[in-house]
Amino acid sequence: MTPLVDLKVLDFSHVIAGPFATFYLAQLGAEVTKIEKPGGGDVMRGAARGAAQFAAFNAGKRCMEIDLGSEAGRASALELARTSDVLLDNFRPGVLERHGLGYAAVRAINPRIIYCSVSGYGTLHAPWKTRGAYDHVIQAATGMAMLAGDPGGPPVKTGFPVVDVMTGVLAAFAITAAVQERQRTGNGRHIDVSMWGAALQLMYPFTVDALASGESPPRVGNKGYSGSPAAEYFEAAAGSFIAIGANTVAQIGKLYGVLGWAPEQARTELEQGPGFARARDPAAFRDKLAGTLKTRHASEWEELLHAAGVPAAKVRTLSEFTTDAKAAGALLPSILQMAGSAVATPGLGWTTTEAD
16 A cells, blocks of 8 residues: 655654654655765664664665755755655754754745654743653653552553654654645645654543543553453463453453353442442452462463453563464564565554455
């Protein structure tokens, strides 16, 4: 699927957030030209996995070295901007402006440009725009690290660069929306994408609650969003863990059947709240459930619960899941090639079929 074919994108980005945005555009058919500084380029080239890691974010792009500190380099970059449809800037706010490549300067020579700025705190909100940012810093600033973990415990960082990745996805989404709008109006625009904005989107239901009440949602550890007493992670046999998502009295009745208890007993120990179940005695209910779940391995519980129609999953490592998904035929890795390096990726996160 190449809906963005003929779209020319000029990419001034590095590391994850910006490159992931333009990676999406390139994989959807756009012609992406990535500008790197001479003598090293994107720091991802020197990451632990080197060329393969760089390829994972930049396959399908044309890479060019341009020295923006020279007159010839700036002239070359401006000429590329003049003939581009989209320019993405992932440097700290003000860097491209100092080289004569800010939004106003580019728009003066290319009124139809879609100029997307990607940064930690956005380019429009002084004094925030001068702040540097990394994924874990934004997790701390936005409250994400304090939502994770248990009440009274220390902040817990999500174990992967979730904000960086979401920022890239949001930028790609905003750019494609702006491209569609330009087809209708003929006008370009400036798009401002911040990492903190991406973090609030990731926490969307909690963000809405905080805005409405002025209070932070309680920390719930490994409990599910529903708050059901049977929506949590539980220890199973041999050090394994099982995640269960029984949210309603009816689902918990099915869970009881799998555990060898009378399903109708669920109606005496639980009450159906406004949407989700609540235990009449939460501590006793959890103790009873946790004790029984320790009698079998999580793999056994997963099969039994799925067969009974109860959402559940053994807690896996990422490599265990990708292995299982490939074995089931659900995951067909996309192999990307770049400069002699090959890297397996999960694709763009969706599949599609053409209409008959």
